[in-house]
Structures are given as C-alpha cells and as structure tokens.
Amino acid sequence: MLPRLLFACFILPAVLSADPKPAMRVLRDQCLGCHKPGKAKGGLLLTTREKMMKGGDTEVPVKPGKAADSLLYQSVLADAESHMPPKKNLSALEITALKTWIDSGAVWDATVFDEAPTPKPVKLSAMPASYQPVLVLALSPDEKRLAIARANAVIIVDLTKPERPVLGKLEGHTELVSSVAWSRDGKWLVSGGFQRLFIWDITTLKQARVLEGGLLGCITAVVVDASSAAIFAADGETGGAGFIRKFDLNTGKLLATWKAHEDNVLALRLSPKGDRLLSGSADKLAKLWDSANNKLVSTYEGHTNHVLSVAFNKDATQIATAGADREVKLWNTLSGEQEATLGDKKTPCSTLTWSPDGKTLVALTEKGGGSLYTDFVRHTGGERSEAAKTRKLTSIPETPTSVVITSDSKTVFAGAFDGKVYVWDGATGKTSGELKL
DSSP, X not given: OHHHHHHHHHHHHHXXXXXXXXXXXXXXXXXXXXXXXXXXXXGOOOSSHHXXXXXXXXXXXXXXXXXXXXXXXXXXXXXOTTOSXXXXXXXXXXXXXXXXXXXXXXXXXXXXXXXXXXXXXXXXOOOOTTOOOEEEEEEOTTSSEEEEEETTEEEEEEOSSTTOOEEEEEEOOSSOOOEEEEOTTSSEEEEEOBSEEEEEETTTTEEEEEEESSOOSBOOEEEEOTTSSEEEEEEOOTTSOEEEEEEETTTOOEEEEEEEESSOEEEEEEOTTSSEEEEEETTSEEEEEETTTOOEEEEEEOOSSOEEEEEEOTTSSEEEEEETTSOEEEEETTTOOEEEEESOSSSOEEEEEEOTTSSOEEEEETTSOEXXXXXXXXXXXXXXXXXSEEEEEOOOSSOEEEEEEXXXXXXXXXXXXXXXXXXXXXXXXXXXXXXXX
C-alpha cells in the first residue's frame, strides 16, 4: 500500500500540471460571469488567454510559473483583502487547481468553455401564493386547446366552446413554469421549470415522466421536434452560457448537449418542416441550427440588446426577431441578410409570433401595446418604411410575456405578469376580454 501512496503523491502534481482543464473550469464557473464582454469588472476579460494577459484596470492577473505572485491566485485566498469571487470562498481543491495551473505556465484550453458546467444544488424558497404570473402560452396543433403556464402549474383551456372552460390543471412543479410546448401529434405537453422538465400525457392529463439531473437553472425555452420524438430544451446558469439539450421524448434519454450562445438562450422555435431550430439569446444574436445534426446553419447579428423572441414564417424563408433594443427585425433565412425593421423604436418588444398561415406577425411591447403586421414588403439594408401593413392592438395594463395567434388571424391571446390571459379580436385589434382561469 505504501509504495502506491508514494507513487500517487509523486504522480498527482504531474497529472494536474499536464491538464489545464480543472483550473479552466474554475475560471468558467467562478470567474467568467463577471469577466466577459458586456460585464468586464475591473476592465478584465477572461474569455481568452490573450485578453487575460492584457489585464484590466490593475496589473496583469497571471504571471505564468509564479502563482504566489499572481493577483488571480492571491485574490481567491480566504484572507485576501480584495477577495474574489465576491461573497464566497473557493474550495481548497479549486484553489489548488488554480495554483497548479499558474505554476505550470497557465496553458489555455478553450474547449472547457464549450462544456456545460455541473449544476449547483439550489434550495428554492416557497413561492408566495399571491405570485401568479402567466409566463408562457402554447396553442395546441389543432388549435382546440391552449396551455397556460401560470405560476407553478399549467392550465389547459378548451377553445372550442364560447366560454373557453378550463379542462384541467397540470400540477407537479414546485417552481415557476418557464416554458411549455406541445408535441405535433397533440398527445404530449412538455413543461420546463428549474433544472427539470415534465412530460404530460394530454389524454389523461397525468405526468408521464420527469427529466432532471444535469440541467442548469431555468428551462427558458422548449420545443418538440416534428416527429414528436425528441425535445429541444434551453438552459443555463443566470448570466452564463446558453445550452441546448436534445432528449428522447419517449425514454427521457439525453441525446445531445451543445453550447449555443455566450449568454442565456431566451427563445426557441422549430421551423414548420421541423428541419431547422431557431434560437434567440441575451448575447444579442439569433442562430439557426440543423435540427437533425445540431450544426449551426446561420447567425443573425444586428440587435444591440437581448433577443427576447423569435419566429418563423410559414415556409421558413423568413424569421422575425424581437429585441430589447426596441426593434423587430425580419431576416432572409437563405441569405442571412436583414430585410426589414418593424416597430416605432420607442418600446422594447417583449414577445412575438407568426400565424401558422404566415400571413400575420403579431408583436407585443413591454408597455402592453402591440401590432399586427401583414402584407410584407421585402427590402434590403434593413429599411423601415412600408415593410408591412400595420394594425395597432388596444393596449393592456400589464407587460405581456407570451403571445399566440390562431391560423386564421382572428384571435390573439397574450399572457401577462398579472396572471391574466388577454384576448384580442384580430380583425379590429380591440381587446375582447380575458380568459377565466
């Protein structure tokens, strides 16, 4: 036993020095949140070795080969005067990994930044009973039912009857339901909360399975593929990279994980044919993915703030993106070029969707207003004038979070933070009441 222990003592430093990944994971998980583009505290960026070695407002943080003299190492020690990360201490193992890495020359391994970090255990507090926001709406493929994510439950409403009665309530989440999607055969509903996904059998309105373990933070968006066989879900730690996961719907098996964006993914849509997956992110980009092989097809860059919502037209030749920069942009999916800009550039657009027939795009703003756009005119260069005919929607008194529109464009539903679902007449643009939940 003793020789083996001696061997381990001698070999361990060599193993650590040869592998920079443990230290790089500490940088990714504990440091990158405050030292990335758009949030470079102290002027320091830790996204590449070159940027790290430029330093920030103070000295260069790393002196390769000299951990004891390196500000990065000094600042993570428990008794550091300017302690990093703020309000917490690294574990002894994490500190040792950083020291070994710096002493070994601070070799950079960028592949670590594309890995999904290990989820941190989080104990959620009970939600106040008065907090009942409607965060997501999802219209069933046959448009006969509306799924409403309200607080920690999903309410199913029957749209075939004039009074639109509640058919049932799907309960099981203890946290806010942040995403909902129907399978295209209408048999399943998927709901995402914090670090887990629920799959519901719509025939029985019962829970079929729960997917958890390995998921990060809130499931910010979810879609089901065209064959109703796979689930695409977006997750990520707050302020961290955005990941997309692909699960087998029937077994719950994780099929793929990839880093999709440098910041949280805020929206996902699947093209009508199901061959393309569209994502929008807090990193100001929208991206188009091949849903079969998860490969990047196109990147749409033009927003100057978070991309909050995305949508396809009927044949997926155009996409629409809504940004916190107060703009709605139309893009050509084949060329990747921006074709038009909609909106008045006065209020951020919080959510949008295209009608299934591709004739109407509805976009709602943070202030409760909105517009219906029809008869689109394609331009080049992002022109704003006469890009589409516009019909204003009567404002509601609360910020809308999600919107759906029927295929005939006659009815628009929007969920809001006040826990209500508002209804508009698409022909007049006037509100026609609220759903009784």
